[in-house]
Amino acid sequence: MNRKKIFYVLIAIFIFSVYINNDIVYSAAPKGMQLVPAGEFQFHVEYRWREGLTLDTLVYDDHGFRYRFNEKVYVPAFYIDKTEVTNEQFKAFLDATHYKPQWPENFLKHWSNGMYPAGKANHPVVWISLEDACAFAKWAGKRLPSEQEWQKAAQGTDGRDWPWGNVYDPNKANIDSDDTQAVGSYPQGASPYGCLDMTGNVWEWTDSFASDGYHYFSWIRGGSYFFAKGSLWYMQGGPIANYQRTKYWYMTPALNRSSSIGFRCVKDAK
Amino acid sequence: MKNKIYPIFIIILICTYLFPVAGNAKIQLQYLPNKDMVKYIILENDSVQYKLLCEKGIHLAGLLDKTTGIDLMQGNPPLLFISVRMPWSLSDVGYQLFTFTEEQQEGRKAVTISQQSGYVENPIVITQTFALDNSAKLSWQVQLVNTSTGGRTYRDPETVTNNIYFPVLQRFQLGKTADMHYLLPTQNSFYCIDNADDFIFYFTSSEDPKMPIDIYNEKSNNGVYFHFLASKFFLNFTDKNDLISRVFKLTQEPGQKTELLNCLISPHQGDWHAAFWAFKKYIRANFDFTYYKRPIQEKYRQRFVSHFTFLYGHDIYDPKDNRFRIDEFLDEGELNFGGYDYMLLWHDYPRMGIDNRNQFDMYSDLPGGLPGVKEMVDKAHTRDVHVYIPYKPWDIMNGRTGHFEREAEIAKAIGSDGVFLDTMGESDIAFRTALDAVNPDNVFVSEGRPDLAAAELVTGSWNQQGNATNKMPNVDLFRFIIPEHNVHNINRGARDRDELIYNALFNGTGFIVWEDIFGEINRYSWNERVLIHRYSRIIHENRDAYLTDNPMPLVTDLRADVFVNAFPVTDKCVYPVYQLGREEVDRSLDNRLIGPFMLVSHPDDWHYVDVWNHQTIPTVKQDGRTVLVFPEEPTDVMSCIIAMPKNLQVDKQGNTLNIKAVKPLDNSFIQINTVNNLTMMEEEKMKITGASGMVDLAQLDLKFPYKVIVKLMQDSVLKDEIIVDTGWLVFDSKK
Structure with missing residues (x-):
C-alpha cells in the first residue's frame, strides 16, 4: 500500500471519528417546541401524596422501591412544547375537528359559546380531561409526554429541584395566585431545555393513565397556580418540585376536568 | 386473671342504686373520747362506719361494712389519708396543730379538719373535709396551702415541692396479697386489672372522669373503691406496683392554695364491677340524653354493618358507563358480607385541593350531578340501606362560614340520612339545627371517640382504637355505660380482622366494612367475610337483647x-x-x-x-x-x-319435622335454615307462616349440611330456636 493511500485512509478514519464523537444532528425543532436530546438521566421521583401508593409497586416498580424511584434511565430524543397548550391553540383544534367528548360535563367550563374568555387566548387551556388532551395531541401530530420525558424536560440532567435551578424562587413561576397567567410569563423560570412554566401555572397531564385493577389514575406534574391552604389533608398545591409526582384518581370526567390542569405535548425527534 | 361478678348480684346492685333506701336520718358524727380531746372521729350511718384517727395526721382506722359486719381495715395499721412531706428531712417532726369545723346539712354530716405541723419550718396546711350521707360513700376532699408567707420562720417565702402519698389508697391491704387485685386507669383512657397485659377496657378521653380505682379481694369477694371526681394529679398507672410506689409531686408558690382532690371512698361487695356500676350511675346522672330520645336514634341503633364507600373505586363507580353501580354494589355487599345497613359516600378526599371546588361543590360534579346522587340514595333506600355523607371541618379554602347550611343543603338535595364528622369527636348545636331544618331524621357519626360532653350531641361514633379494638376480650366501656350510643368497630389498616369482628359480636357494636382506603386496597379474606356474615345475622336477629339498657x-x-x-x-x-x-x-x-x-x-x-x-x-x-x-x-x-x-316444639318423625309454636306470637313466622358445614353460615331454606307446620327434610336439599335450624321469628327478631341435628349420613342412608 502506498503512503498516499494510507494517508487518505487515516484522513477518512479521522473525519469519521470526529463525526461519531460529535452530537447527533437533528432536524430543526418544530415551531414552538424544544429539543431534548437522547441520553440518560437520573429519574428520581418522590410521591407528593400519601394515600394509595402501595399498589403502584404492582404497576410500575420492578425494583422493590415502594414509594419512590431513583434510577438511571435512557430517554430517546424528543421535542417538547415550549409552553403549555393555550386556549387559542385548543380552539384551533376544535375548529378543525369539531371534537366532542363522550362525557361533556365541565368540558371547557370557563369558555362560553365555544370561545375562551377575552384576554385569555394565551393562557393555558384548562377544564380538559386527559382524553381531551390526547385528542388534541393526536390532531397536532404529537402525543403526551411520559413522566420520564416530562421530568427530563423540566430538570435537565443535573437533578435540579426546580426548572431554573436548585433554589426555590416564587418569582419564577405562577405557583400561588388566583388564576392562570399567559404562558411564558416567567422566562427566567425556563428549564435547561428552554421549557417554560414547568413549575406552576397549571398542572400537566402526562401519558401515565393506568389501572391498578380497582381504580383508574394518572400522574400529574408541576403544580399549579392554585394552592389550597388551611389543612394538610388537601391535595397539595402550590410549588411542586421537578421530581414530585401527584396521583390523580380518576372518576367521572366532570371531576377529572379541573381549572388547574392543562398539558403540553411531545413528539419523537428524528 | 379473672375477676367477675354474678349477673344476679349485679341486678341487685343496680336495684340498690335505682331505689336507694330513702330517708335514713341516722347519720352520726362523734368525737372520741370527747370534742376537746379528739383522738377518733366516728362517721357512721346504718350501712357503714368510718373511724378516723387524729394523730400526726388523719388516718383511716376502721371501715366497717355494716351490711356484712366486716371491717375492711382489719389487718391494716391506721393508714394516713394523705402524707405531705417536704423534700428535706425532719419535715414532719413535732406535734400537729388541728382544728375541727363541723358542718351539718340535711341528710349529710361533715367535718373539716385543718392540720399543720408544729415544726415551724413546715409551712404546709392540710385541710381535709370528710362527709357522709345516707350511702356508704365517704366524701373526702383535700386542700393544701403553702403558708410560707406567714412569717412563722426565718426563711424567706419560698416555693415548695412536696412529696405526697396516699397511704389509704397505696398501702391498703385486703386479705392475702395474692388474692388482691386492682382496677387501674392506664394509658390515657384505658383501664386494666393489675397490669396492662391483662385485658383492658376503653372509655373516652383522658379529660373525662375516670372510673374509680378499685381494690378488691376475689376470695373474700369484697373491696374498696376510690372514685376521684377531681384531682390535681394525673391518675394513670402502668400497673399495680406503679400505684403502690408512686410519689406524687406538688409544687406550690408562697401563699398558693390548691384544691388537691375530691374523692368518694366506698366499701363494696363483689369485685371491680361495684366500682363500675357506681361510675356508670354517676356518669349517667350527669349526662343529657335529649338527642338519644329522638325517634331516629332508635332506628340508627339498629344499624350495625356499614360500608365505607370510596367513590373513586370501581366497586361502586363504573367508568365505562360513567355511573354509580349502586344496585350491583349492594348485591355484592349482600353476597360478600350479608348486606349493609348504611353506606358512607366518600367523594372528596384525597382529591380535594386540586382546585377551588370544596367539599360541597364536588357533589355537583358527580355523575348526574346532585339528582344523580339522589337517584343512588333513593335506590339504596328502597333496599333499606341508609346513606351518610361526610363533613370535613378542615375544608376552609372558601372560608369557615356557612358550612353547616351547605351540608344541610346537600343532605336535602340527595336525601341522605346522616353526617359523618371526619377527624372530629364533637359537633356543634348549630350544625344539628341546620340539619334538622331540612331533615330531623338524621344522625351524627364521628370519626373520633367523643368525650362525654360531645357525646350528648354526637349519638354515634367509630371505635378506632387500633390494637385495643382489634384485641379480644377487650371491652369498650363506653358501649356499656351509654348503650344508647352507636359504636362502630373499625381498624382500617388491620390485616387480620378476626378479633375485630369477634370484638363487635362480644361488645355488641357495629362493624365497618372498608376495603378501599382512599385507593389502598385492603381486601377482607374469605374467612373474614364469613365471620361478618355470621356476626351480622346474629346481631340483627338478637338486637332486642343487644340493645338492652343494661x-x-x-x-x-x-x-x-x-x-x-x-x-x-x-x-x-x-x-x-x-x-x-x-x-x-x-x-x-x-x-x-x-x-x-x-x-x-x-x-x-x-x-x-x-x-x-x-x-x-x-x-x-x-x-x-x-x-x-x-x-x-x-x-x-x-x-x-x-x-x-x-316456645317451639319440634318432633322428628322419620324425615318429617312437625313444628309448633306453643305460644303463638303476633306477626311471627317459622324460618327453616340449614348450616353450611364449610362456612358455618346459615342458609335460608323455607319460611312457614303461622304458628305450626311440617317440613319434609327432603325439601331442604340436605347434602353437606347436617344441622337444620328451626327459628321462631317476630319482626325479624329471633324469639326461639331449635337445632335439629340430622346426623352426618342418617338422612341419606334412609333414602
Whole structure:
C-alpha cells in the first residue's frame, strides 16, 4: 500500500471519528417546541401524596422501591412544547375537528359559546380531561409526554429541584395566585431545555393513565397556580418540585376536568 | 386473671342504686373520747362506719361494712389519708396543730379538719373535709396551702415541692396479697386489672372522669373503691406496683392554695364491677340524653354493618358507563358480607385541593350531578340501606362560614340520612339545627371517640382504637355505660380482622366494612367475610337483647380462660363467650372447653342455644341455679349463647319435622335454615307462616349440611330456636 493511500485512509478514519464523537444532528425543532436530546438521566421521583401508593409497586416498580424511584434511565430524543397548550391553540383544534367528548360535563367550563374568555387566548387551556388532551395531541401530530420525558424536560440532567435551578424562587413561576397567567410569563423560570412554566401555572397531564385493577389514575406534574391552604389533608398545591409526582384518581370526567390542569405535548425527534 | 361478678348480684346492685333506701336520718358524727380531746372521729350511718384517727395526721382506722359486719381495715395499721412531706428531712417532726369545723346539712354530716405541723419550718396546711350521707360513700376532699408567707420562720417565702402519698389508697391491704387485685386507669383512657397485659377496657378521653380505682379481694369477694371526681394529679398507672410506689409531686408558690382532690371512698361487695356500676350511675346522672330520645336514634341503633364507600373505586363507580353501580354494589355487599345497613359516600378526599371546588361543590360534579346522587340514595333506600355523607371541618379554602347550611343543603338535595364528622369527636348545636331544618331524621357519626360532653350531641361514633379494638376480650366501656350510643368497630389498616369482628359480636357494636382506603386496597379474606356474615345475622336477629339498657361487661363464669358479656332483656339474654389462650389440645380435658362453664339464673323454662357454633347448650341444675354446659368443645374461640324461653316444639318423625309454636306470637313466622358445614353460615331454606307446620327434610336439599335450624321469628327478631341435628349420613342412608 502506498503512503498516499494510507494517508487518505487515516484522513477518512479521522473525519469519521470526529463525526461519531460529535452530537447527533437533528432536524430543526418544530415551531414552538424544544429539543431534548437522547441520553440518560437520573429519574428520581418522590410521591407528593400519601394515600394509595402501595399498589403502584404492582404497576410500575420492578425494583422493590415502594414509594419512590431513583434510577438511571435512557430517554430517546424528543421535542417538547415550549409552553403549555393555550386556549387559542385548543380552539384551533376544535375548529378543525369539531371534537366532542363522550362525557361533556365541565368540558371547557370557563369558555362560553365555544370561545375562551377575552384576554385569555394565551393562557393555558384548562377544564380538559386527559382524553381531551390526547385528542388534541393526536390532531397536532404529537402525543403526551411520559413522566420520564416530562421530568427530563423540566430538570435537565443535573437533578435540579426546580426548572431554573436548585433554589426555590416564587418569582419564577405562577405557583400561588388566583388564576392562570399567559404562558411564558416567567422566562427566567425556563428549564435547561428552554421549557417554560414547568413549575406552576397549571398542572400537566402526562401519558401515565393506568389501572391498578380497582381504580383508574394518572400522574400529574408541576403544580399549579392554585394552592389550597388551611389543612394538610388537601391535595397539595402550590410549588411542586421537578421530581414530585401527584396521583390523580380518576372518576367521572366532570371531576377529572379541573381549572388547574392543562398539558403540553411531545413528539419523537428524528 | 379473672375477676367477675354474678349477673344476679349485679341486678341487685343496680336495684340498690335505682331505689336507694330513702330517708335514713341516722347519720352520726362523734368525737372520741370527747370534742376537746379528739383522738377518733366516728362517721357512721346504718350501712357503714368510718373511724378516723387524729394523730400526726388523719388516718383511716376502721371501715366497717355494716351490711356484712366486716371491717375492711382489719389487718391494716391506721393508714394516713394523705402524707405531705417536704423534700428535706425532719419535715414532719413535732406535734400537729388541728382544728375541727363541723358542718351539718340535711341528710349529710361533715367535718373539716385543718392540720399543720408544729415544726415551724413546715409551712404546709392540710385541710381535709370528710362527709357522709345516707350511702356508704365517704366524701373526702383535700386542700393544701403553702403558708410560707406567714412569717412563722426565718426563711424567706419560698416555693415548695412536696412529696405526697396516699397511704389509704397505696398501702391498703385486703386479705392475702395474692388474692388482691386492682382496677387501674392506664394509658390515657384505658383501664386494666393489675397490669396492662391483662385485658383492658376503653372509655373516652383522658379529660373525662375516670372510673374509680378499685381494690378488691376475689376470695373474700369484697373491696374498696376510690372514685376521684377531681384531682390535681394525673391518675394513670402502668400497673399495680406503679400505684403502690408512686410519689406524687406538688409544687406550690408562697401563699398558693390548691384544691388537691375530691374523692368518694366506698366499701363494696363483689369485685371491680361495684366500682363500675357506681361510675356508670354517676356518669349517667350527669349526662343529657335529649338527642338519644329522638325517634331516629332508635332506628340508627339498629344499624350495625356499614360500608365505607370510596367513590373513586370501581366497586361502586363504573367508568365505562360513567355511573354509580349502586344496585350491583349492594348485591355484592349482600353476597360478600350479608348486606349493609348504611353506606358512607366518600367523594372528596384525597382529591380535594386540586382546585377551588370544596367539599360541597364536588357533589355537583358527580355523575348526574346532585339528582344523580339522589337517584343512588333513593335506590339504596328502597333496599333499606341508609346513606351518610361526610363533613370535613378542615375544608376552609372558601372560608369557615356557612358550612353547616351547605351540608344541610346537600343532605336535602340527595336525601341522605346522616353526617359523618371526619377527624372530629364533637359537633356543634348549630350544625344539628341546620340539619334538622331540612331533615330531623338524621344522625351524627364521628370519626373520633367523643368525650362525654360531645357525646350528648354526637349519638354515634367509630371505635378506632387500633390494637385495643382489634384485641379480644377487650371491652369498650363506653358501649356499656351509654348503650344508647352507636359504636362502630373499625381498624382500617388491620390485616387480620378476626378479633375485630369477634370484638363487635362480644361488645355488641357495629362493624365497618372498608376495603378501599382512599385507593389502598385492603381486601377482607374469605374467612373474614364469613365471620361478618355470621356476626351480622346474629346481631340483627338478637338486637332486642343487644340493645338492652343494661348491658353487663364480663360477668362471672366458671372458668379462668372464658370471658362473657351479658345483654339481658325481659325475655332473652345474649351471652357472647370468648375463650382466651386457646392453644394446642392435649389429652387432658383441663384445657378443653367442655363441660360446665357458667351459672345463670333464668327461669326454668328457658333454654340455651349457641347461635355462633350452632350447638344446643344443655344445662344441669345446681343449688337452684342453672349450669350451662358445653357438650363438646365449640368449633371456634367464640360462642354466642342465646338464653330464651322455650316456645317451639319440634318432633322428628322419620324425615318429617312437625313444628309448633306453643305460644303463638303476633306477626311471627317459622324460618327453616340449614348450616353450611364449610362456612358455618346459615342458609335460608323455607319460611312457614303461622304458628305450626311440617317440613319434609327432603325439601331442604340436605347434602353437606347436617344441622337444620328451626327459628321462631317476630319482626325479624329471633324469639326461639331449635337445632335439629340430622346426623352426618342418617338422612341419606334412609333414602
